[in-house]
Amino acid sequence: MSTPPLKGRILLHVCCAPCSTVAVERLLEEGWGVVLFFSNSNIHPGEEYCKRLAEARSLASTMELELVEDVYDHKAWLECVRGLENEPERGRRCLKCFQYNLRRTAATMEHLGLDCFTTTLTVSRHKSSGDIFAVAAALPGFIAMDFKKRDGYARSIALSRTLELYRQGYCGCEFSMVRRGTK
Ligand code: SF4
Known part of the structure; x- marks a missing residue:
């Protein structure tokens, strides 16, 4: 079987390692060169952030992919969502x-000289892919990929296990x- 042609280099915003499993699988199948970007100042508390980052590092190592780590600035994130x-x-x-x-992902894509970016946020059944696309549409370089499709969420659970x-x-x-079961 021949290797699919490389489409380009894509920066994948990683919300967490479990959601990244299926996203990486699909991007590699499609012939993308994938760089991971962990940017999640929303996560609280700091111990949880470290735990999720450690899992992202582990996944990057398993999949032999580069992982770029953003700074963690939860205070700035809280300021951003103030009132909400x-x-x-x-x-x-x-x-x-x-x-x-x-x-931050769009800015990092540009800084690294990559071709485009997308996000693992669309894997979660708790998030509307339409909402994510609406927000990201204004950002140059964004490619809308709905990883929920083709049972993406179930596949992410299986791969994570x-x-x-x-x-x-x-x-x-x-x-x-609030405890709501797994993401
Ligand atoms: S609940 Fe909403 S605001 Fe809070 S981390 Fe998740 S996506 Fe961000």
Whole structure:
């Protein structure tokens, strides 16, 4: 079987290692050269951030991919969503949150000289892919990829079990810290 041609180099915003499994699988199948970008200042507390980052590092190592790590600045993120603390999940706070992380991803793509970027956020069944695309459409270089399609969420769970990845029980910020089962 011949290797598919390389489409280009894409920066993949990684929300967490479990969601990244299926996204990486699909991008590699499609012939992309993938660089991972961990940018998640939304995560609280810091211990949880470190745990998720460690899993992303482990996945990058397993898949032999480069992982670029953003700075963690939860204070700046809180400032960004100020006034929206009581919004429900999938509400306006989440749109701001997507914007915060995806703007940083777009800037990093440009800084690294990559061709385009996308995000693993569309894997989660708790997030609207349409909302994510609407926020990201304004950012140059964004490619809309709906990783939920073709049972992407179920595939991410299966791959995460195989790789024994930690699967968090809440989205990430302190406002989402209500036990809701796995992401
Ligand atoms: S619930 Fe999730 S997507 Fe929404 S603001 Fe919190 S961390 Fe961001």
